[in-house]
Amino acid sequence: MDWHQLLDETSAEGGAARGLEVAGEAWSGKTRCLEELARCAADRGWAVARGRPGRLQESEPYGVFVDALDDLVATGWDTPGAGGPENPAHPEATPGPTPDERRRLAALFPSMADSSMADGPMADGSMGVGSTGVGFMPAGSAAGSAAGSAPAPGDGERPARDPYRECRAVRSLLVRLAGRRGLLLVLDDLHRADADSLDLLGYLLRRPPQAPVVIAVAHRPRQLGHQPMSALAEAVSRGVCRRIELEPGGEELLALLPAHLDEPTRRSLLRHSEGNAGVLLALAALHAEGGAGAVPPEPPPQVFSTALHDFQDLGPAGWAVIRAAAVLGDGFDLWMAAEVAQLDETAAREGIDEALAEDLVQPLGDGWDFAFRNPVVRAVAYHSVGRGRRSGAHARAAAALRARRGPIELRAQQLLHAVEVADDDVCALVEAAEQTALRDPAAAMRFSRHALRPTVGTGPLLHARAQAVLGRTLLCAGEYEESAALLQQLLAADSPLPPVARATVVDAYAQVQRLLGRYGAARDLLRTELSRPLPDGTAESAAEHRTARHLLQLTSTALTLESGGPWGPANQGALAQLAAQAPQQLRPAALAALAATEAQFGRIGAAEEHAERAAAAFDAMGDDSLALHLEPLHWLAGTELQLGRLREAEARLSRGVELARHLGQRHLSARLLVGLGLAQLRLGHFPEALSRADEAESLAHDTGSAPSLALATSLRREVDLLHGVPGDATAAPAAVVPLSELSNREHEISVLVSRGHTNQRIARELSLSPKTVETYLARVFRKLDVCSRAEVAALVGRAHGQEGAPRPEPVPSGGPAT
Known part of the structure; x- marks a missing residue:
């Protein structure tokens, strides 16, 4: 938006106050928009007053307005001769509030109450607010003299609350503060404002002050009540207010991320941010801190303090629910969280209502399942409590999941933080590792390592299963040497693994050796395993052994495809x-x-x-x-x-x-x-x-x-x-050998090579034997001074491109062996 245009329209002759609504989700850039507008207004000599709801103002009426205006009232910004250019559209000083309005304002604004609760004589013999010129009336003005010499009845007493008259008084105050120069009133986090402040905003939008005043507000739509939303919408429809809605960004937000992040990480962060620039940067900072899977990393101090602002209105029940939920994961069941937090049903309902009101969590459907707004919120909640209390919460969560027969993976995540691990807990860790080995290798690695700790007792089979999972997940993670050593140890020990499980270990070991280029070791192992006779047994046992044999045959085939074996x-x-x-x-x-x-x-x-x-x-x-x-x-x-x-x-x-x-x-x-x-x-x-x-x-x-x-x-x-990358040692030479040096048959075969045809396919298409095709290709290589089919394809492509003919498709390389 053009901020200058907004300010120009407001300060035009006869203009009235205007509103600006900036709506967007948490951390989407609302405050940044308001700061840009404030800088623009300040550069033009406008007074800028900023306010934001806070806990200290909760018990005071019109708290966000008082927070914004009190300092400006105290500094006497609008006294004659104050800095800033004059506004020719408003050349005359505007009459100040009436005596009744002054008393009402003095009851609201601490800076006025500090001087005097009324315009009567003060202890030093001077007159009160009206006679000093601070905030409202120039000293010596007719209005000021009248106010100082003729106090209204009841001066010195706090007037009874009258919301309508109070709104009128603040409106008069805004007119006076705007004066001849202009006033920008910035109200951030409007969704946290007290009810009186919201009523006052609605009044000002219905009856805008006749002065160069811009009231700019920012809020989160999901947290703002229906009444203020309706008042803002009505003001927008009447042209009194403009609305800026901050929409989620797209791939352009990737430019905000550090350059050292790889592309998959950048895409993952963007996906989890849901197009929110602030969340994206916070997630990037969180990513830099590392973490251990289910346990979120501790946010950097700046991210932590910024995000903690969203928790400020939580009560004890809300804090208890949100911290217990953070222990359980990104998503959670309310009654499980209540058990972890040791809350009764009433307190749990109260706590989740507080968390929902602050938009910290969102419901998943119509039941009692919820999820954190984003991973940063969960990380802040998790690390807002000490390590000792978190450990106790993890232990209660593990016990609750065991009693409820909850998902094994969730239980294993809690057991990672347990001080003691029982026998059935070890079994749960191994089962969770096996279940997550392919879809979350990092989690499976943590589970299996925890089960294999020296302090944890396991039987031979359970120990072998944990080793098998750890070896496979190390393979997935690219830790090939450690994986090979562990799997070799497991196979050499002749562990009591079932046939299919052992075949899976052999397959993983063969993959590791292939990736390390040790094809001979993989081939020897497979030869040994496939030579084992199938044992006698039940039909079920025989079927399992056949499945294991089939898996090993596929592993052997993969080795042949890659290494080119017989x-x-x-x-x-x-x-x-x-x-x-x-x-x-x-x-x-x-x-x-x-x-x-x-x-x-x-x-x-x-x-x-x-x-x-x-x-x-x-x-x-x-x-x-x-x-x-x-x-x-x-x-x-x-x-x-x-x-x-x-x-x-x-x-x-x-x-x-x-x-x-x-x-x-x-x-x-x-x-x-x-x-x-x-x-x-x-x-x-x-x-x-x-x-x-x-x-x-x-x-x-x-x-x-x-x-x-x-x-x-x-x-x-x-x-x-x-x-044709310039300067590359392997790039094709600039001077392309003309294909006219080739015979018709050689040229024909070269073009087919460039289209990706194998020798057998070329032989079939040209009714030649594969041996004859090989002979022709040897001549082509010699005449074109090349040594690979890729180079033939490159030269053919360049020559055809120069002649204006369609460029043939490049040659394949390596087939399925790639």
Whole structure:
């Protein structure tokens, strides 16, 4: 809004007071708007009075107005000769309040009461407020003399309350304070104002003072009552007041965040802020402080003190409920919070009403479930009480959840802070770790570590389960060496894990070794595990062992796809049998592996058939199911890249990357990012592909995975080759060898290579043998002085681009092995 225009319109000749309403949620920038207006008004010589409701004013009528105006009244700003330019539109001094109004104002404003409660003689023989010229009347004026020489009846006594006459008196005061220069009255946090102040505002909006006065108010719509909202809306409709509604921001708010934050973190903070700039900055500060999952980090002092302002009107019951709720989590059940806070039903209802009135929490539906307004509010509530009292609250919460058979994960979060852990508590920690291993690896790591503390007693099986979860979550977190050591120890101990659980450990250990480039160690372990004979037992036991065997076969297939190990018809037959016989939860992965191997060996028709079946299965999955299949999703997308289904692959990999980020599965993120980068590269989205390469490289460096780093570096080189990055050592030379040097057949094969066709597919399309295609490609490499298919694609693309022909799609690299 143009503040100068608002002030000009108000100070125009014959103009009346105007209102400005700034509405927005907590921390959305309302105060900043008012400060900008105040600076503008002060620069123009206006008087600026600022007020905000506070606890000290609660028992006083018109508290926010008194807070704003009392200092200005005391300084005698409007006496003749005071600073500031004159307003030619209001050249004459405005008559001050009547004697009755002065007595009423003296009863309201401490600065007037300090001088005299009335205009009668004071102890030193001088006259009271009216004769000094302080605030209302110039000394020696006719009105002042009359007031000083003829006191009204009842001078010296506090008049009886009369809201109408009091409102008229304040209106006269505003006219006098505005004088010839102008007055900006700023009332922040109007939603906290007392009832008398709200009534006075309504009166001033209905009967604006005939003076250059701007009354600017800011409030949170959810906390302002219906009556003041109605008064403001009516004033806006009559043109007496303007309204500014601060809407949530969009991606432009990302510019407010520190540059060192990575993109996933920036997006997560923006999503949790719900477009509120103040909340976004507070969340960023909170993020910088770290934290331990369910326990929010302690906010920095500035954030803490700012947010604590929202708690100032809570009573004892409100504080008790809000602190107990902060122990329970971002969302909570009122009666659980009451049990933790040790409140009876009446006090709990009173407390939640206070928290709702202050907009600290919001209801979730029609029941008794609530959630904090944002994570910052919860963090302030949590850290507003000492560590000892919090520990007791956590213990009561854990006991309540045990008695109510509440969610295992919530109970485990409370047990992390328990001084003593019972046997059934250890079981709860391990079960919670197993349940959260894929969707929240960080939480699972905390639960399993807590269960494995030396002071906690566990049986052999429970101990092995905790070790297994910890090893898998360390893998997800990118702590590969620690994960490998723990999983190797667990496997060597021949722990009493059930077959499927042991196969899961073997799968995790093989993944770690692959990520560290130790393919031989992974291959040896899988060979040993697959050579174990299936034991005799019940049908149920046999089914479990078969499921474990199927999982190990898929793990072996993944190793072969990545490392390029031996693979023959027998392997392919076994994989086809696995796809047909595997249990439902493993079948999509088996189909994706089958499609990938068929494509890698040039059987395009079979690859397309299996890829379509696998795609249908993956497309039908929700995020919870897909979280279990992110690596097979990568195999399928790699096959789609080989088959030229670029947009399908890009969409699939985009979903995989976002899910891996959200779930904290760092061990899969680099490969998914490289796959997505390849798809974007082949679609011609060079900046996006380069960004994916940067992110994958950074992740590979952080986790110490040489194979992941090699994949990311390869993607970067392909981007540089195809996009021609100046100055890069791997970029294609500026002088492109003319394709006219190639024979017609060599040129034809080069174009097909640039479109991503494998040798087998080229052979099929041109009715040649794969061996003949290889011979032609060797000649192409020699004539063009290149050594890779990517370079062929780059040169073909440049040549076709110069000739004005459509640029062919770049060549795939590595197929599903990426």
